[in-house]
Amino acid sequence: MASRAGSADLPLHGGRVPKWLSERMARLGAVICQAIAHEYGRDELLSRLANPFWFQSFGAVMGMDWHSSGITTSVIGALKGGLRPLERELGLHVCGGRGRHSRKTPDELVAIGNRVGFDGAALARASRLVAKVDSAAVQDGFELYLHGFIVADDGKWVVVQQGMKGDARTARRYHWQSAGLSSFVEAPHAAIEGAGQGVIVNLTDVRAARSRSAQTELLGGMGVDAIVREVGRIEGIAEHAPAQSDEPLLPHLIMPEHHDIRPKDVMLRRLHGSLAAAADRAPEDFADLLLVPGVGARTVRALAQVAEVVHGAPHRFADPGRFAMAHGGKDGHPFPVPLKVYDETIRVLKSAVGKARLGADEELAAIRRLDVQARAMEEAGGPGFHDFIAEERRRAPEYGGRTVMDDRPNAYARAKMRV
Numbered sequence: 001m002a003s004r005a006g007s008a009d010l011p012l013h014g015g016r017v018p019k020w021l022s023e024r025m026a027r028l029g030a031v032i033c034q035a036i037a038h039e040y041g042r043d044e045l046l047s048r049l050a051n052p053f054w055f056q057s058f059g060a061v062m063g064m065d066w067h068s069s070g071i072t073t074s075v076i077g078a079l080k081g082g083l084r085p086l087e088r089e090l091g092l093h094v095c096g097g098r099g100r101h102s103r104k105t106p107d108e109l110v111a112i113g114n115r116v117g118f119d120g121a122a123l124a125r126a127s128r129l130v131a132k133v134d135s136a137a138v139q140d141g142f143e144l145y146l147h148g149f150i151v152a153d154d155g156k157w158v159v160v161q162q163g164m165k166g167d168a169r170t171a172r173r174y175h176w177q178s179a180g181l182s183s184f185v186e187a188p189h190a191a192i193e194g195a196g197q198g199v200i201v202n203l204t205d206v207r208a209a210r211s212r213s214a215q216t217e218l219l220g221g222m223g224v225d226a227i228v229r230e231v232g233r234i235e236g237i238a239e240h241a242p243a244q245s246d247e248p249l250l251p252h253l254i255m256p257e258h259h260d261i262r263p264k265d266v267m268l269r270r271l272h273g274s275l276a277a278a279a280d281r282a283p284e285d286f287a288d289l290l291l292v293p294g295v296g297a298r299t300v301r302a303l304a305q306v307a308e309v310v311h312g313a314p315h316r317f318a319d320p321g322r323f324a325m326a327h328g329g330k331d332g333h334p335f336p337v338p339l340k341v342y343d344e345t346i347r348v349l350k351s352a353v354g355k356a357r358l359g360a361d362e363e364l365a366a367i368r369r370l371d372v373q374a375r376a377m378e379e380a381g382g383p384g385f386h387d388f389i390a391e392e393r394r395r396a397p398e399y400g401g402r403t404v405m406d407d408r409p410n411a412y413a414r415a416k417m418r419v
Contacts, residue, residue: 009254010171012164013068017077018404021330021337025062025074027346028306030082032058034353035310035364037090042152043179045092049150049158050177053317054309056255061309063337066324067255069171072162073098076148091116091153096127102147102161109149118155130159130176141165142172255320261334263385265321270374272382274304274325277373285366289348298399299344300370302326306345307371328392328401335392336401 017025036045048054059071062078080094087093093112096105106124113120127149142163151157159176256265278301286300305326308316321334327342328335352363383391393401 009256010069010072010162010173011067011255011257012166012169012171013065013070015070015331015404017064017070017074018330018407020339020402021063021404022074022078022081024339024342024346025064025078026082028062028082028342028349029058029075029078030086031346031349031353032061032306032309033079033083033090033092034086035349035367037092038353038356038364039310039368042091043156046150046152046156046158046177047179049160050175051314051317052173052175053314053320055160055173055175056320057317057323058309060320060329061305061323061326063324063327063330063342065259065329065331066261066321066333067259069162069164069173072148072160072171072173073146076146076160079150080148093151095149095151096147098146102131102145105147105149109151112151116153118151118153123149123151123155123157126157126178127159131161259331259333261321261324261389265319266325266385267319267322268382268385269378270316270319271322271325271388272380273374273376273378274308275301275382276377276380277370278304280377281366281370281373285369286348289351289363289366296344298338298341298395299348302341302345303348303367304370304374306349307367308374311368311371325388325392330404332403332405334389336396336403336406338392338396338399338401340400 033045036048048058055075056066056071059075060066062075064071064074076094076097080097083090083092083094093108093116095108095112096102105127109123109127110120112118113123127147131144131147142165144161144163146160146162148160149157150160155178157176157178160173161176162171162173164171278297282297282300286296289296305323309323324334327345328337330337348363349367352361352367355361356364382388395401
């Protein structure tokens with residue numbers, strides 16, 4: 001996958017991830033990572049984590065709010081918890097997190113380095129530099145509040161960090177990747193997610209090399225009074241200076257404000273391809289796997305979208321909302337999280353990965369064929385978008401559908417507590 005993947009708007013949302021979802025996200029996220037590492041290698045997994053489009057789709061397929069800033073926090077948290085027991089197998093370690101956890105990242109890196117053999121002190125310095133660049137060198141008005149550092153035993157790493165602009169209710173996510181990084185101060189980002197916010201100060205731009213050099217000379221060779229006079233001179237002519245042309249824009253994913261998923265948010269032919277592939281291949285490939293009556297066929301549909309997260313090419317993640325059709329969303333959009341389906345997805349995928357590690361990859365190959373078939377059947381047609389959502393909501397009780405709203409006490413219970 002390409003290291004530099006583009007940018008996106010992320011609405012800033014509050015709230016929490018309920019325990020019943022966070023624990024499942026950790027298990028599903030871990031087994032998806034195992035599948036990718038088994039099929040394509042650890043470096044490919046790092047590359048995908050550095051791709052903001054794939055990262056958003058990864059969070060959506062795990063039942064988080066499909067468009068919000070909360071995907072960043074929840075995915076990093078899920079990976080930190082889910083991959084910890086697999087550190088020896090995958091050789092991957094997740095450090096940092098939100099708030100106070102982010103400040104512990106350097107100490108975590110030093111401790112892991114001492115344990116596995118890489119230079120933890122050097123990576124701790126990299127962690128600090130990454131945070132410093134995104135908070136000082138790129139002055140875009142977003143205040144960093146999350147820093148996740150994913151590092152492999154061989155010292156390769158990815159950083160995912162996020163800042164907020166509270167007054168605008170927006171977030172910006174920054175992706176870094178060590179592969180191909182030659183400088184921390186000149187165009188270092190794998191990708192920056194977020195809306196254009198007008199004129200920003202970006203001293204990491206390639207075109208800012210002369211500015212960085214001049215700033216160093218100013219600080220070293222001029223007094224404060226001389227610097228103030230120079231700033232005044234520049235400000236006096238700035239309004240007459242010709243505007244510089246922008247760098248060519250990267251692909252830009254706009255995550256909308258609305259909570260519900262709408263037809264325009266989903267490439268419907270790809271959703272139809274997943275549904276058709278699940279219906280076509282299930283009897284052949286999954287007869288011995290589907291042990292829960294009434295849930296199995298629905299699980300294969302979810303697995304078809306999980307299969308795309310494992311095997312899909314970069315261009316297929318331009319509509320993250322489509323991946324929420326696998327396991328819904330905690331806020332009820334597009335439908336409640338079907339816990340029975342979710343647990344069955346984890347069971348089937350975990351069984352497939354476990355057997356593949358022992359050399360029996362028939363089950364994992366069956367899941368791979370789902371992805372191939374889905375792409376081949378995209379013109380097959382299928383249910384209308386609203387009909388599909390309505391049917392999922394109708395059957396939500398059957399599938400164990402649950403939302404975060406179900407965790408709130410009802411009005412009668414709240415009244416009793418007040419008394």
